[in-house]
Amino acid sequence: MRLEVGGTTPIAHWVYALVAPFPTIPDGVAQADLSAAWAGTLETGPFAGLPLKMDAATYGALTQLWGPSPVAAVEILSPEELLPTSWANQPSWAIIPFEQLDPQWKVLQIEGISPIQKDFDPAAYALTLEFGLGTDPGVAITPLSNRDPDKFTDIMMTGVTALVRGTALTMERKGVLYPGEDIRPLTTAVDIMHVNNEIPFTPDCAFPKLEYDKLVFCSDVRYLDLLLDIGTDVMELSGDHFGDYGPEGTLYTLDLYDEVGLPYYGGGRNLEDGRKPYLIEHNGNKIAFIGCNAKGSHYYAPADETTPGAVPCDFEWLEGEIARLKEAGYLVVMTFQHVEYYSYVGQPDLVRDFGRMAAAGADIVSGSQSHQAHGMAFVDGKFVHYGLGNLFFDQYLFCENAVCDYAFMDRHIIYEGRYISTELIPIRFIDMARPRPMTPEEKAWFLGIIFEASGWK
Secondary structure (H helix, E strand, O other): OOEEEOOOEEEEEEEEEEEEEOOOOOOEEOHHHHHHHHHOOOOOOOOOOOOEEEOHHHHHHHHHHHOOOOHHHEEEOOHHHHHHHHHHOOOOEEEEEHHHOOOOEEEOEEOOEOOOOOOOOHHHOOOEEEEEEOOOOOOOOOOEEOOOHHHEEEEEEOOEEOOOHHHHHHHHHHOOOHHHOOOHHHHOOOOEEEEEEOOOEEOOOOOOOOOOOOOOOOEEHHHHHHHHHOOOOEEEOOOOOOOOOHHHHHHHHHHHHHHHOOOEEOEEOOHHHHHOOEEEEEOOEEEEEEEEEOOOHHHOOEOOOOOOEEOEOOHHHHHHHHHHHHHOOOEEEEEEEOOOOOOOOOOHHHHHHHHHHHHOOOOEEEEOOOOOOOOEEEEOOEEEEOOOOEEEOOOOOOOHHHHHHEEEEEEEEEEOOEEEEEEEEEEEEOOOOOEEEOOHHHHHHHHHHHHHHOOOO
């Protein structure tokens, strides 16, 4: 019996990914461009004239499908060489088997289709190869695949939520659910939606006013409907303002979350409660969320042995806890409330503290604190985003050069217990309450700024 691409009897459907180094701006290519690149005739677009990098096994499989490629059109490297060589020679692109995905790659779409999409259809994708036997084995065979949708989990991480002041006024005028209407299709599609709500809910919260000199906040209980409507699955409570209305407001908010079944971490009824990681198992993937506030207790009301509030960062304790979670088989998502800088560049104390948690073993380190989006980094292969910017907060046209109008939602993909990819979703505010996904042109402009701030351009 002979194994070949196609074949009389399918035995495997193997998915490959078209990838580029993570700080690549284009989201994808047309199938005709990929075909032209294989033929050595691609003359336009961001990858024109660049060889397709791949390993020898991938080249052998694609040759059976497309025929041989001109020598100059393909660069054969070992699997271990593909990623560092591509990063060292940007722009570049490559084709790899799905199981070799790494967060330091950006997965490119082909005709709008990508294997990290939830609604991925392998039959409609140019890089799904069907391997089969050249003869009929005489028995029924269930084809294997290297991509099983039942082993996927995706997580959406977000930045600052504060349903107060101008955001709250807009909600009162246009409806409680109004701020989430443009992003809701994205936030409700993921398996785990993270929100960092910094503000306590109180039953007697006064009608909102646009008072920028007032920094003691509460939210009307009705506003919780917005967070539920966008599909919030886990709430981070490490924010500066969680204790603004004293222990009573904090405990009332925690009771409210318990009542609607909304788990939380990074803050709690006392230090022990707030330190507990949020643990979830989904499609066989074990994921732990852990977080803290690194600003110092004079900025916020910290939890202690008997007092509710946000959890202060104890880095030695965190290192031990992350090690414990990793030993138990969890993929660790570490989030920070930290100093708010109005800069695209991650500042030295952020680089130090976020890097320390990545070095301790956290797979993803995400900054929930920033009002202006920051750059990002890979630390020992771990993804670090120093600040995502606002999700819901009233800084529309407030910051110099409107820098607080732009932010990120980060979609992270987990497969078979391994963090394999991140999709950056830039958003832009249209008023004091409502963000929308950026247009392709806006996204290209913004990613250029962020990648430069990350030291990648």
